[in-house]
Amino acid sequence: MFFRLLRLILVVIVAVLGQPVFDASAQAIGHGSAQLIADQTKVIQDLTAKTDGLEKRLGDPDQDDAGLVDIRLQLEDISRAALTSALAFRQRLNDINARVEVLGPPPAQGQPPEPAIVSNERSALVSEKAEINAVVASAQNLSVRVNGLVDKISVMRSELFRSVITKHYDLNDALSPQAFSDAHDQISGLYKAVSSWLSFALKFKFQAILAATLMALALAAVLLIGGRRLFGRIFEADPTVEEPSYLSRLSVAFWSTLLPTLALGVFFASAVFFFNYYNVLRGDIGTFLNALLTVIGMVFCVNRLTNAALEPRLPNWRLIPVATGPARWLVGLTTAMALVLGLNYFLSVVNEKMGSPLSLTIARSFIATIIIGVILILMGWLKPFKAQDGSWRPWPAWLRFLAVGLGLFTIAAALLGYIGLSLFVAFQVVVTGTVLVTAYIGFLSARAIGEEGGFADTSVGRWLSENSSYEDTALDQLGLVVSIAINLMIVVVFLPLILLMWGFQPGDIEAWAYKLATGVSIGSVTISFLGILSGIVVFIIGYFLTRWFQGWLDGSVMARGKVDAGVRNSIRLGVGYAG
Known part of the structure; x- marks a missing residue:
């Protein structure tokens, strides 16, 4: 009870002594948050309108496989943009939660009321958080909707592929004399198109x-x-090599x-x-x-x-x-x-x-x-x-x-x-x-x-063996x-x-490459193949730099300084382990 009373006294002191500064800061933060909410709301509305247009395109009966892939890529971009819009509020939500924690819970029933400035601040923070949560929910709903459309496109592409593969054609018209006449007309048209362009291009x-x-x-x-x-x-077979x-x-x-x-x-x-x-x-x-x-x-x-x-x-x-x-x-x-x-x-x-x-x-x-x-x-x-x-x-x-x-x-x-x-x-x-x-x-x-011994038998391996100190x-x-x-x-x-x-x-392939580069989530663990590959490349580069530094240190520095062989070997091993 004593500590609660002490905290209430401190809040009142801050409210009385620092009210002008506190109000100015709160108004500035509130204005910035309102602008952020307005901007992200506009972003979500634009993304929703774009999603509506892409969903209408899915209803086109003449849509081919390439068109479906293009729509899917655009939808995945929309999903990423919606999630990015939701993440824009992360810092502001952390600030709001921190400030609410500082203010503490409202007084229980029967206890003295808290100062009006504290009550107003808590109400403003709760209201702001509700507005932010509404925008975040809209972004999440849009992402869920987009994922549903992506799944629908996968089904449509499978059905389109099966229809092309299993479609039955009547061979009577295809093998009739008219087909040969059509082929002759097409070859003539192709010849005229190419010859006219060629004469123009050469001229x-x-x-x-x-x-x-x-x-x-x-x-x-x-x-x-x-x-x-x-x-x-x-690169080429050598006819002089018999075996x-x-x-x-x-x-x-x-x-x-x-x-x-x-x-x-x-x-x-x-x-x-x-x-x-x-x-x-x-x-x-x-x-x-x-x-x-x-x-x-x-x-x-x-x-x-x-x-x-x-x-x-x-x-x-x-x-x-x-x-x-x-x-x-x-x-x-x-x-x-x-x-x-x-x-x-x-x-x-x-x-x-x-x-x-x-x-x-x-x-x-x-x-x-x-x-x-x-x-x-x-x-x-x-x-x-x-x-x-x-x-x-x-x-x-x-x-x-x-x-x-x-x-x-x-x-x-x-x-x-x-x-x-x-x-x-x-x-x-x-x-x-x-x-x-x-x-x-x-x-x-x-x-x-x-x-x-396989690499040593290649031309590159023989060259390295003859011109370097590689064992x-x-x-x-x-x-x-x-x-x-x-x-x-x-x-x-x-x-x-x-x-x-x-x-x-x-x-x-572009979509899969993006997922591999950004990481694949398995439960709560995200594996980035690009990060793994980067680590392998860094390891290889570091390995060869270490070997080069060992050779330079041993042959150019310690050899000239006439360092004892045992000390040189120890230093080389130490550099190798450090590398």
């Missing part, structure tokens, strides 16, 4: 085309030449596929960028060019990979021990399959841009899937292994049945009118198969480099680091490619 944009092409070639040359100088003997190691064959197959393909991709991407920068391309020609360059890049990658893995000209560098004749057949069949699929994709872009009839699209896809199915069957029936007695042996049973089964399934689905399903299977066999095989070779190379143990540790780096590079490069091949949109 008025020749210098811009030349400059753009040269700059794109320069960028690709930098990547290709730099890759050759960096990787040296692991290359397994690691050498893996490295050549992987890097001789990846680097030229990347160089070609850089050339194409930079050429299109500079063409657009100099206003060389018009709308339809730009679309056709992008599709054509994509096809060329895909066919080049498939051909390069099969040549690197099978090496028809250099049997000793061959990853798969098949005979030379079947190796050439496999390279040709695989390239032909990629070419058919690429032409089908290019013509689909032309059909969409020129407004071709549906029958022409069905006919084109039907022919492409039948050809790919036949090629798969031929590859499965091929006998690539030659025994010592001169007889030819087929593929292992599981691989042979898989290839023939996929070919028959593709043909049967096309003949039954399920063109979308047939085309999807054919596309995944060619493109996803190429990506997976390249990634698998890369993983095998990384595993071989990470094994004991075998240090080279093995460095090989482990290189192995991990190659694996990370493969995941970063090839995982998005596979996701794109299986129908995911770039927006999906």
Whole structure:
């Protein structure tokens, strides 16, 4: 009772002596809080209006998968903005709770009333807190609503994918003579569009085309030449080596596929960028060019990979021990399959841009899937292994049945009118198969480099052994680091490619990358993969800096000072442990 009375006396003294200052401070804080409440209320209203517009777009029956992904990304931005708006009140709520705690609870019934200034202050704080809680609740409700719309989009995308894959088409119109006439008209229209643009571009944009092409070639040359100088003997097969190691064959197959393909991709991407920068391309020609360059890049990658893995000209560098004749057949069949699929994709872009009839699209896809199915069957029936007695042996049973089964399934689905399903299977066999095989070779190379003594056998390892003080143990540790780096590079490069091949949109990958970067919540624990990766990078950099400092301290400082060998070794160990 005494302490309560003492606190009441202190409050009265503060109220009497410091009333002007207290009132001025309270009014200033109240004004600032009111402005914050008004600003965040306006933010929530704007976000709600934007959400209403996006929800209306979801009702559009012509909405495609890319449009749904775009809506989802915008909704996720709205959700983050709403939560950010709610968090803007965190500091003010902490201040209000602290001030209410200082004021203490109101007097109980039957006790003397507290001063009016204290009662008014408590009422103002409670009222302000109620207003803030109302805005925070609105932000939370909007976030919940947005999350519901995101879930709805996921369901819509699944239904859209199933409808495309399982849709049945009538083949009668597609295989009629009218389809051939439509195809002739479309080819004529494409020729006229390209020839008219080309004559205009060569007449008025020749210098811009030349400059753009040269700059794109320069960028690709930098990547290709730099890759050759960096990787040296692991870039191309050396015909003078009679018995290359397994690691050498893996490295050549992987890097001789990846680097030229990347160089070609850089050339194409930079050429299109500079063409657009100099206003060389018009709308339809730009679309056709992008599709054509994509096809060329895909066919080049498939051909390069099969040549690197099978090496028809250099049997000793061959990853798969098949005979030379079947190796050439496999390279040709695989390239032909990629070419058919690429032409089908290019013509689909032309059909969409020129407004071709549906029958022409069905006919084109039907022919492409039948050809790919036949090629798969031929590859499965091929006998690539030659025994010592001169007889030819087929593929292992599981691989042979898989290839023939996929070919028959593709043909049967096309003949039954399920063109979308047939085309999807054919596309995944060619493109996803190429990506997976390249990634698998890369993983095998990384595993071989990470094994004991593996990195020392590479050209980089031999150079380090000859030109540095690295011992075998240090080279093995460095090989482990290189192995991990190659694996990370493969995941970063090839995982998005596979996701794109299986129908995911770039927006999906962007959203997942954002979640990985900001952290994944498991219960009350948040794991940030970007933070983990940053820690690994810091550790690697610190490790190499420590090793360099040890060598410099030992060779340049203590050696000149003629420090005793035992003391030098102790200092080196101490620096290493500290690092």
